[in-house]
Amino acid sequence: MSTQQRSEETRSRILQAALGCFSERGYDGTGVAEICQRAGVSKGAFYHHFASKQALFVALLAQWLAVLDDQAAVQRAPGATAPQALQAMVALLQQVFRDASGRLTMFLEFWRQAARDEAIWQATMAPFDRYHALLAGIVRAGIAEGSLRPCDPDNAARVIVSMAVGMVLQSALDPTGSDWQQAAQAGMDLLLAGLVRRAP
């Protein structure tokens, strides 16, 4: 194993240990010492990778979202119309719904800390803004290409993000309460019924 591989493996082990600690005892109830013990690394190794417990917490959030971001970039196939691109975005939620229930405790912890800590708040809000911008861009392109009727792209993006956030939260609380993926697809179809330009 190269030095770089070993370093990445250590970083990943710290993130995994932190996830366990934060989920069980919360952010406030967890110290760097406990994370190090659980990960089997020295404090020196910890501080080589993370400046602070806060920085680790933000990295944990970023790690989760990176997977989704990569997929979102891939999904935007060249030549797809705006309605096709929006439906592809909904398909991405499948993985999120699958993971949501097991991650609820950590998500609630992110939001709780966001209310108290400016840096965590920034990291927590950034993905909302990023998805908002991505979706507003698709809607804007759809209006320009004539596949969507003229509307306020920011309003449309806010509705889509909010619907997704609301469904993910409900799916985390009640995984078997609905077929959430089907609900998200039906929701997007319903929105598209209002957004799509009709033949004159």
Next chain:
Amino acid sequence: MSTQQRSEETRSRILQAALGCFSERGYDGTGVAEICQRAGVSKGAFYHHFASKQALFVALLAQWLAVLDDQAAVQRAPGATAPQALQAMVALLQQVFRDASGRLTMFLEFWRQAARDEAIWQATMAPFDRYHALLAGIVRAGIAEGSLRPCDPDNAARVIVSMAVGMVLQSALDPTGSDWQQAAQAGMDLLLAGLVRRAP
């Protein structure tokens, strides 16, 4: 003050004290003794009103939702069409958006306990089901009266509830990030554009 008034006043003081304790130290970190001390009541008085800390927690959730439920019942004016009834429901959110930020900590605490405690989970999920049923009923009536095009009322209700949940959560995290009431109105207009039956 009558005995009944005094009893209600005591109950309300216990709920208020519990809200403070739970917000500051969380559900797990709060004991009945601390709530009694903060409320200035005896343990006897506490157990006269609430069977347990859990029962108090559920009552606190029910108290918050009762205000919204009363308004929802009032808002459904006789003779209103389904689109008018749906727009009136959105107007209800104004109060929710106003309170959301100050209540975030308690809401996160409700959801956290819901993941661990069956009775709290039931109490937490009940309002989602209630609003879902209310909205699906309005959509069904709209299809019957011809103001809405044929669609699956459950899908439509799920979209509306999810959009509202997503917006309330975002407004709690970021009260000044958007004009949330305006966003909710624009969102409902967008949904109605797809739902409303057009002149043939």
